[in-house]
Amino acid sequence: ALVITAACIDVKDGACTKVCPVDCIYEGGRMFYIHPVECVECGLCESICPVDAIAYDDELPDALLPFATANRDYFGAA
Ligand code: F3S
Structure with a gap:
């Protein structure tokens, strides 16, 4: 699965939301x-x-693995 990681924090450029075909x-x-x-x-x-x-x-490198969990958890058990 694709996940968003640390570099997005407090940057929130949002370009990704504009290209995503399924929002x-x-x-x-x-x-x-x-x-x-x-x-x-x-x-x-x-x-x-x-x-x-x-x-x-x-x-993902080990240091960013928590973001895989965070992306899942944000939406509940999916
Ligand atoms: Fe964040 Fe990059 Fe999207 S900074 S909002 S993941 S374009």
């Missing part, structure tokens, strides 16, 4: 989150984020 990126506090069920994994947001905050959860 599955939601604003939540200090960053944005990708809905894990609604997301169709097209990867458009990953390529457009100016701070490279978006990545596939199976490619």
